[in-house]
Amino acid sequence: MPNTQELQDLVVQVRRDILRMVHKVNSGHPGGSLGCTEFLVALYNEVMELKEGFDMDGKEEDLFFLSNGHISPVFYSVLARRGYFPIEELGTFRLINSRLQGHPTTHEGLPGVRIASGSLGQGMSVAIGAAEAKKLNGDKHLVFSLHGDGELQEGQNWEAIMYAGSKNVDNLIATVDRNGQQIDGPTSEVMALGDIGEKFRVFGWEVMTIEDGNNLEQVVAGLQKAKSLAGNGKPVCIVMNTMMGNGVDFMMHTHAWHGKAPNDEQLAKALEQNPETLGDY
Numbered sequence: 001m002p003n004t005q006e007l008q009d010l011v012v013q014v015r016r017d018i019l020r021m022v023h024k025v026n027s028g029h030p031g032g033s034l035g036c037t038e039f040l041v042a043l044y045n046e047v048m049e050l051k052e053g054f055d056m057d058g059k060e061e062d063l064f065f066l067s068n069g070h071i072s073p074v075f076y077s078v079l080a081r082r083g084y085f086p087i088e089e090l091g092t093f094r095l096i097n098s099r100l101q102g103h104p105t106t107h108e109g110l111p112g113v114r115i116a117s118g119s120l121g122q123g124m125s126v127a128i129g130a131a132e133a134k135k136l137n138g139d140k141h142l143v144f145s146l147h148g149d150g151e152l153q154e155g156q157n158w159e160a161i162m163y164a165g166s167k168n169v170d171n172l173i174a175t176v177d178r179n180g181q182q183i184d185g186p187t188s189e190v191m192a193l194g195d196i197g198e199k200f201r202v203f204g205w206e207v208m209t210i211e212d213g214n215n216l217e218q219v220v221a222g223l224q225k226a227k228s229l230a231g232n233g234k235p236v237c238i239v240m241n242t243m244m245g246n247g248v249d250f251m252m253h254t255h256a257w258h259g260k261a262p263n264d265e266q267l268a269k270a271l272e273q274n275p276e277t278l279g280d281y
Contacts, residue, residue, distance in 0.1 A: 002045055002046070004216065004217065007041055007042065007045060007046065007216055007220075008216055009277040009278055010041050010045065010081060010277070010278060011037050011038055011041050011216060012247075012274050012275070012277045013081070013276070013277045013278040013279070013280075014037050014040075014041060014074060014077045014078060014081065015034055015037055015247045015248075015274045016271060016274050016276060016280060017073070017076075017077035017080075017081075017090055017280075017281065018030055018033045018034060018037070018073040018074055018077060019248070019262060019267060019270050019271060019274070020090075020267070020271075020280065020281075021073045021076070021077070021090055021091075021093040021094075022073055022093075022261040022262070023261050023262050023263075023264075023267045024091070024093065025093060025094040025095065025261070026261045027094050027102065027261055028072075028073055028093070028094060028102065028259070028261055029070040029071055029072070029073065029258060029259045030073065030245065030248075030251065030257055030260070030261065030262070031181070031244040031245045031251060031255070031256075031257035031258045031259075032068065032070065032071040032074075032148065032177065032179065032244055032258065033071040033072075033073040033074035033075075034074070034244070034245050034246050034247050034248060034251065035177060035179050035213070035214065035242040035243055035244045035245065035246050036071055036074055036146065036177055036213075036242060037074050037214075037246070037247070038213065038214050038215070038216045038219045039146070039175065039177070039213060039219055039240065039242075040074055040075065040078040040146075041078060041216070042216060042219045042220045042223060043064060043144060043223060044064075044078050044079070044082045045082065046220050046223075047144075047220065047223040047224065047227070048061075048062040048064065048142075048144065049061055049062045049141060049142075050062065050082075054084060054111040054112060056114060058114065058130070059137065059139055060139055060141060061141055062141045062142045062143070062144060063114065063127075063130055063134075063141070063142075063143045063144065064143075064144045064145070064146075065114065065115055065117070065123050065126050065127045065130065065143070065144070065145045065146075066104060066117050066123065066145075066146055067117055067120070067121075067122065067123020067124060067126075067127075067145055067146060067147045067148070067151060068117070068118075068120060068123070068146065068147060068148035068151050068177070069103040069104050069116070069117030069118030069119075069123075070102070070103060070118055070259070071148075072100070072101075072102060072103055072104050072118075073093065075104060075112075075113075076090060076093065076100050076104075077090060079110075079111070079112035079113075080281075081278070082112075084110075084111040084112035085099075085110065085111050085112070087281045088281050089281075090281045091281055102118075103116065103117060103118030104116060104117055104118070114130075120148070120150075120151040120154050121151060121154025121155070121156040121157050122156060123145050123146075123147060124145060124147065124156070124157050124160040124161065124164075124174060125156060125159075125160045126145075127143050127144075127145035127172055127174065128160055128163060128164050128169055128172060130143045131143040131164075131169050131171045131172040131235075132167075132169060134171055135169075135171060140171075141171070142171050142172070142173060142227065142230055143171060143172050143173070144173050144174075144175070145172070145173075145174045145175065146174075146175050146177060147174060147175070147176050147177065148176075148177050148179075148182070149176055149177060149178045149179065149180065149182075149187055149193055149196065150181070150182030150183075150187050150190065150191075152176065152193060152196065153187075153190075153191045153193070158203075161199075161200060161203045161205070162203050162204075164203075164204075164205070164235040165200075165203040165204025165205050165234065165235060166203075166204060168233050168234065168235075169235045170230055170231050170232060170233050170234050170235055170236075171230060171231065172230075172235040172236065173223075173226045173227070173230060173235075173236045173237075173238065174235065174236070174237050174238070175237075175238040175240050176196055176237065176238070176239050176240065177213070177240055177242055178196065178213075178239050178240055178241045178242065179241075179242045179243060179244040180244075181244045181254070181255040181258060182255065182258065183255065183258045183259055184255070185255055186255065196239050197209065197237065197239045200237040200239075204234060204235075205234055205235050205236065205237045206229050206232070206234040206235070206236045206237070207236075207237045207239065208222065208225060208226060208229065208236070208237070208238055208239070209222075209238070209239045209240075209241070210222035210238055210239070210240040210241065211241055212241060213240035213241050213242035214242055214243055214246045214247075219240070222238060222240070223238070226238050244257065244258065245257045247273065247274055248269075248270040248273055248274070249273065250266070250269070250270075251270070
């Protein structure tokens with residue numbers, strides 16, 4: 001396992017990858033990607049039990065499903081730097097015939113990607129199906145998923161959440177990225193979500209909070225705690241508070257960078273705040 005400094009260096013490098021990817025094609029979603037960098041770095045490099053190589057079945061290893069697929073830049077960067085595909089391929093993000101499209105898809109055969117996602121609200125259902133399959137196969141490993149808070153405005157989530165609680169899908173750990181922003185503005189103004197944790201709790205879930213989802217040590221500790229709560233008869237929900245655009249001062253505290261790429265000057269300023277640590281692609 002890497003030490004904390006190695007993980008932090010990876011966080012900074014992944015931020016650079018995100019910024020450079022969306023800048024090159026003037027397209028993509030940097031805000032939510034930057035906000036979830038610590039989470040995905042910790043998940044793939046410290047928390048999940050993974051086999052060498054990749055196969056779609058994912059037997060005898062932990063699985064992850066990205067439901068809010070528009071934050072593909074952070075997902076692609078973490079996968080590449082974990083060794084699923086060449087880091088240099090990040091330079092093809094959103095280009096014609098690239099395997100790294102704006103939303104992850106499966107028909108290009110990109111290692112690490114098991115579902116097409118980005119049509120919001122569907123990832124919970126897929127994660128539950130995978131968790132149930134592991135139970136049927138006698139596989140004791142866990143299924144992790146990530147969801148945007150605005151995404152919970154989609155009704156399909158709540159049918160799935162109700163199912164998981166009532167059917168004791170206790171090998172599932174679903175994390176909600178609670179950044180309070182979505183493409184049209186603050187979630188409190190678009191459609192207020194209320195107490196997300198309490199909603200999950202009354203549907204039969206074990207609920208915990210990561211107070212600062214951009215603090216790497218808190219994220220690692222929170223995910224390890226969630227693993228300890230799994231297997232006790234209830235699915236586990238983590239409500240993780242993050243800052244959209246974290247790590248780039250002018251992208252924080254606003255929804256404006258949900259789906260906007262930086263120009264040349266803005267990229268230079270953002271990269272100054274995130275100096276190269278592990279080598280650019």
